[in-house]
Amino acid sequence: MNWVALLVGVAAGMAVAFGRVYAERLVARYFGLVPPLLFKHRDVVVPFLVLATAANVYAIWITVAYGGIAAWRLSALIGLALTAAAQLVQLHIALRPTNRDLQLALISCTPYVYLFALYVAALATGRYSLWLF
Amino acid sequence: MWREQAARTLLLFLPTLVFIIALTAPGGDYAFRAGPLAEVAVGQLPYYVYVSNKTLHLYSSPYAPWPYPKAIEVKLFYPTTVLVSSTCGAVAASSVGGAPGSYPVDVVVPPGFQGDCWVNFTHPSGWRDAVLLRVKLVDWYPGATERAVVTLNGSGWQFVQVGQDGTMYIWERPMAQVPVAGCVFVYNKSVLLTETQRYREVAPNIIPPAVAPSSSGSVRYGAFIKLDGVSQLYIYKADCPTTPRLNVSGPPPLRAEIGVTLPTPTGPVFDVPVVNNSVIYTTGLRVINYTEAVARIYRLYVYTYSTPVGLWGAVLRYDFALTTLLTVKISLFRPGGELQRVGDVWIYRVGNATYWIYGPQPYRLCEPPCGMPAGWQEPLYVVVDPTGQWGGWPKIVAVRREFLQPWRS
Known part of the structure; x- marks a missing residue:
């Protein structure tokens, strides 16, 4: 476990989550309501943003530090691209709160599922490398 | 409603998969x-x-x-x-x-x-x-980096020994210095059976050293070769090959006239040694009988050994006291028969057996009487050949040192 990558990720995630909270208040003031009434999933989405950003940072560290990028493995490049896209989606969730947050957040979980699938496949085939293709 | 509930749960579970990878990957880093x-x-x-x-x-x-x-x-x-x-x-x-x-x-x-x-x-x-x-x-013993090549010229069975200091002994007689002292002898494309036997000085600071088989002291490695003309013996510094112990009978008794005549007030007496101490050493190839004997005016250190090739040998070393007595007969070793001088060795022929002796004159009659020997005498190396096939000590033609080189560079 790389604690530096974890702490950096958690700090970045908290920044993103504060952005989300600030955006929610702006929107709620515009409609003259309190945020919990307008965004009923905010109790999950705010901690998700912290967790997901930390996971993104850690996934990038895994992709780079375990040699996938240096070896130009396609599986590693796909993982990196998916992670970057997920981060953009999560920034969008944070800065433009809508009532479709839950669906967007689920879609942005694709890189984690992808990396875990690679991991399970690597363990099952005894390949000892996450970058199977 | 349950779909929303499932989505809310998955949102907190899916990102943790990344950390699960990092935590459970076999071998850590x-x-x-x-x-x-x-x-x-x-x-x-x-x-x-x-x-x-x-x-x-x-x-x-x-x-x-x-x-x-x-x-x-x-x-x-x-x-x-x-x-x-x-x-x-x-x-x-x-x-x-x-x-x-x-x-x-x-x-x-x-x-x-x-x-x-x-x-x-x-x-x-x-x-x-x-x-x-x-x-x-390659014709080389494994593991050794160097070898000594000794070219010998002789005939019959020879007992070769190499001491740790590189001295080469043939039938216990020091003959040459070899650059490599080791336990592996290769002769005629075979690794020879070897023995290891320790020798120690029976008395310090004697020249040449008075050595005898012992259970402690410096090691000599020995082997038997059958010479026929000029041939080469290779000596490698390597661990001894495992040798089965051969069945060798004990050395025969040294039946010979040994002593000097001593003048006494009651007439001349033949001063015969009396055995003081006798030890038998059994090596992989030989049985050695080491004996210390005392007489009135000398001590005799003698060891006889049997071999698996039919011959047997002995080494006699006398230590005379300093006296001014005169004697008429000095018989260091006389098994019988006439003493002949052939080259640098003395020969007795008794029946079929031939006694080859290297060293000082083993038998002497003095007329008029001569002085008694004094101090440590040169050693007498005896080889007894019951068959008449043995050709004497071989000649060492050349000693060479060779190193193993890479076969491609």
């Missing part, structure tokens, strides 16, 4: 890098092996397996095992590994092998690597 599973490199090799890019130019020997300990090194980056096999049976281990790290692999080239031999390293994941052994058969 070693897991999931894109590098190779393992690397195969050349390990520690003696100087006579030429190495080029995972090809080792090795030697094999006709005499014994040639070991190259830690010749190959496998660096393993994952917690797994790598299978090892070779096309010539040069590697005993079938797999190396377990935890990540560096693993040496011992190579033992079987005797008489010549040609190319692959040592293959494989893994079920498809990773593979190999080291090529190019082996050349």
Whole structure:
């Protein structure tokens, strides 16, 4: 476990989550309501943003530090691209709160599922490398 | 409603998968890098092996397996095992590994092998690597880096010994210095059966040293060769080959006239030694009977030994007291018959047996009486040949030192 990558990720995630909270208040003031009434999933989405950003940072560290990028493995490049896209989606969730947050957040979980699938496949085939293709 | 509930739960679960990967990956930091599973490199090799890019130019020997300990090194980056096999049976281990790290692999080239031999390293994941052994058969004892080549000229069975200081003894008589003292003798394309026997000085600071077999002291390695004309004996510094103990009967008694006549007030007396102390040493090839005897004016240190080749031998060493007495007969060793001088040795012929003696004159009658010998006498080396086939001590024609060189460079 790389604690530096974890702490950096958690700090970045908290920044993103504060952005989300600030955006929610702006929107709620515009409609003259309190945020919990307008965004009923905010109790999950705010901690998700912290967790997901930390996971993104850690996934990038895994992709780079375990040699996938240096070896130009396609599986590693796909993982990196998916992670970057997920981060953009999560920034969008944070800065433009809508009532479709839950669906967007689920879609942005694709890189984690992808990396875990690679991991399970690597363990099952005894390949000892996450970058199977 | 339950779909929303499931989505809310998944949102907090899915990102943690990344941390699950990091926490449960086997081997910790070693897991999931894109590098190779393992690397195969050349390990520690003696100087006579030429190495080029995972090809080792090795030697094999006709005499014994040639070991190259830690010749190959496998660096393993994952917690797994790598299978090892070779096309010539040069590697005993079938797999190396377990935890990540560096693993040496011992190579033992079987005797008489010549040609190319692959040592293959494989893994079920498809990773593979190999080291090529190019082996050349050479007339050399495995493991030794140098040898002494002694050219001898003689006939019949000879008992050769080499001391740790490099002195070469033939039938216990020091004959030459050889540059390599070792336990492996190769003669006529065979490794000889060898014995090891310790010798120690019975009295200090005698020139030449008065040595006798002992259970402590410096080691001499011995072997028997059957000479026929000029031939070469190779001596390697290596561990003794395992030798079965031969069945050798004990040495025959030294039946000879030994002593000096001593003038006494009651008339001349023949001063005969009385055995004081006798020890029997059994080596791999011989049985040695070491005896200390005392007489009135001398001490006699003698050892006799039997051999598996029919001959037997003895070494006699006299230590006379300082006296001013006169004597008429000095008989250091006289088994009977007439004493003859042939070259630098003395010969008695008794029946079929021939006694070969190297050393001071073994039998002398003094008329008029002569002085008694005094102090330590030169040793008498006796070889008894019951068959009449033995041709005497061989001549050492040349002594050479050779080093093993890489066969390709």
